[in-house]
Amino acid sequence: MKFKIAIAVVVAGLTLSACTSDNADQAVAQGGTFEFISPxxxxxxxxxxxxxxxxxxxxxxxxxxxxxxxxxxxxxxxxxxxxxxxxxxxxxxxxxxxxxxxxxxxxxxxxxxxxxxxxxxxxxxxxxxxxxxxxxxxxxxxxxxxxxxxxxxxxxxxxxxxxxxxxxxxxxxxxxxxxxxxxxxxxxxxxxxxx
Known part of the structure; x- marks a missing residue:
């Protein structure tokens, strides 16, 4: 059970870290919708x-x-x-x-x-x-x-x-x-x- 909890914590941490980056401004929300911005x-x-x-x-x-x-x-x-x-x-x-x-x-x-x-x-x-x-x-x-x-x-x-x-x-x-x-x-x- 502790192993499953540890795996869940690691996956959650990786997911959260993947959502932040130096390039976060490359995709922006405007008016509540996703707008693609190319490199x-x-x-x-x-x-x-x-x-x-x-x-x-x-x-x-x-x-x-x-x-x-x-x-x-x-x-x-x-x-x-x-x-x-x-x-x-x-x-x-x-x-x-x-x-x-x-x-x-x-x-x-x-x-x-x-x-x-x-x-x-x-x-x-x-x-x-x-x-x-x-x-x-x-x-x-x-x-x-x-x-x-x-x-x-x-x-x-x-x-x-x-x-x-x-x-x-x-x-x-x-x-x-x-x-x-x-x-x-x-x-x-x-x-x-x-x-």
């Missing part, structure tokens, strides 16, 4: 054109069109906004209207698309219902284990949602490790259209 405090990372490297092509099963494969190369010479999302993710649900507005603007301009990557949703029917119920028209790859992340090389993908804006050569120009807005994305896209 260095960056949640938006922009890459100058001269530092960008193209991604390798990747493909995956379409969420909405069974039997169809979607590839990055399907969007040759287009700006592509990659967005990892899950219907279970509150920030993903919140930003879906903004992403749809960006898709509608890209459709008008004829310069690109949003390409969703549906992650950690192991029942595709629930994800399909979310897409249909919210009037989302952009394509999504169904990728529960997020294997697509391997094709993204060293681009940070540590949180969901993550949004990666690719230039027309499919080089990462910006990474947003947070919920995004249509205004924020369109500002980035406007710059890329001028390149």
């Amino acid at each position: 260095g405090g960056q949640t938006v990372i922009e890459y100058p054109a001269e530092e960008r490297k193209p991604l390798q092509d990747f493909s995956g099963e379409s969420l909405l069109e069974e039997g169809r494969t979607i590839s990055l190369s399907d969007f040759k010479d287009e700006i592509v906004v990659l967005n990892s999302w899950g219907q279970w993710c509150a920030p993903c649900r919140s930003e879906s209207d903004d992403l749809q507005r960006v898709q509608e603007e890209l459709d008008k301009r004829g310069t690109g698309t949003i390409l969703g990557i549906n992650v950690r949703d192991y029942n595709p029917d629930i994800s399909r219902d979310f897409v249909k119920d919210n009037g989302i028209t952009y394509p999504s790859i169904y990728d529960p284990p997020f294997k697509t992340a391997a094709a993204l090389g060293g681009v940070p993908t540590s949180v969901v949602p993550t949004t990666i804006v690719l230039d027309k050569q499919h080089r990462p120009a910006a990474v947003l490790l947070k919920e995004t807005t249509d205004k924020e994305l369109l500002e980035i896209i406007d710059k890329l259209e001028q390149e």
Whole structure:
């Protein structure tokens, strides 16, 4: 019995010590919710054109069109906004209207698309219902284990949602490790259209 108590005390002590660190300010609570802050405090990372490297092509099963494969190369010479999302993710649900507005603007301009990557949703029917119920028209790859992340090389993908804006050569120009807005994305896209 004393051994079990000693083990419990050690485990409790380790747990408490794990919750304190010199980096405690890297994750902060604001308004009663958890907000991710990446190392260095960056949640938006922009890459100058001269530092960008193209991604390798990747493909995956379409969420909405069974039997169809979607590839990055399907969007040759287009700006592509990659967005990892899950219907279970509150920030993903919140930003879906903004992403749809960006898709509608890209459709008008004829310069690109949003390409969703549906992650950690192991029942595709629930994800399909979310897409249909919210009037989302952009394509999504169904990728529960997020294997697509391997094709993204060293681009940070540590949180969901993550949004990666690719230039027309499919080089990462910006990474947003947070919920995004249509205004924020369109500002980035406007710059890329001028390149």
